[in-house]
Amino acid sequence: MKFTCTNLEYLTMQHFGVRQNIIVPNVHWGISRWKEGIGPLHECDVLILSKSGYATEVEIKISKADLLKDSEKLHGHDHPMIKYLYFCVPENLKEIALEVIPARAGLLVAESNEGPIHRAFLKQIKSPTQISKPVQWNEKEKMKLLHLGCMRILGLKKKLSKNLTLKK
Template identity: 35%
Template sequence: MAADTIFSITQIEVALAQYFGYRANVIVPKVSWGLLNHEADLLIMNKTGYLTEIEIKRSWADFLADFRKKHTHDDSKVSWLYYAVPKSIVDKCKAKLEEVDPNKKWGLIEYGGDSYGECWPNTIYLPSNSTRHNPAKKLSLEEQFKLARLGAMRTWSIKEKIISNGK
């Protein structure tokens, strides 16, 4: 699958974590087991215990593949949903979302590069429920701790990878 962007998943994840404020929120990549009924590319838990899920797509084909999957991204724990897509395909993605999601359950974030080659996200539109909290979707303290633990576990596997690549 050819990418429509020069940015790696890791670069996009870091840009999104900076954009959403990793100092103010708990932000964890690739979360599935034990918390959700599907894998989320990026989960953001705000200070009040509500989750935002971001599906990161690097190509038009990758974006379209999401609509052929058996699972959906409907999960009782996720309050807000976004797709993050390359700037070069944002218009096609917006049109597709308007076709398959007329209620605008999904928000859309574009990302592109600056003259220094850094990745910068920008919100194109918010999900229709972006100004409302559904109290039933707030994570329990146990679930909040589980997400924080998953994030902390990622730190150590990344450090191990850095060490092994440095040898």
């Protein structure tokens, strides 16, 4: 099976459990703590916020070129508000990912079985290492993340209903 970014976002959300965590894809603005000297959060392909208020970032890569280019990002996926970092890749990128992802990052690999019941799933290949002093998210930040998630729904609905015409 050829995996797309959307497939891997879906599998990531399923893997981390939307009933247990706040999970929002494509977070790229709105989260910072300027008063405490913590600048804005970098773009996260998938952001998972646990009940205890700690965040996990999942960086999704579907091509070797994109995976190799990730090391050029200035932020390096380092932010005090991100406790754990994972990379999520299709099975064909597993070996190169193990070579190039940051040492502290975990690795999730998308696999599928082609049996009578076709199923795709993520397998954790490598566990992440927690950053030394992760920052717990406060209620205002949680609400902002929920707001961003709700805004994401509008964009997805628009994409799904692209042929919709509104009557006056």
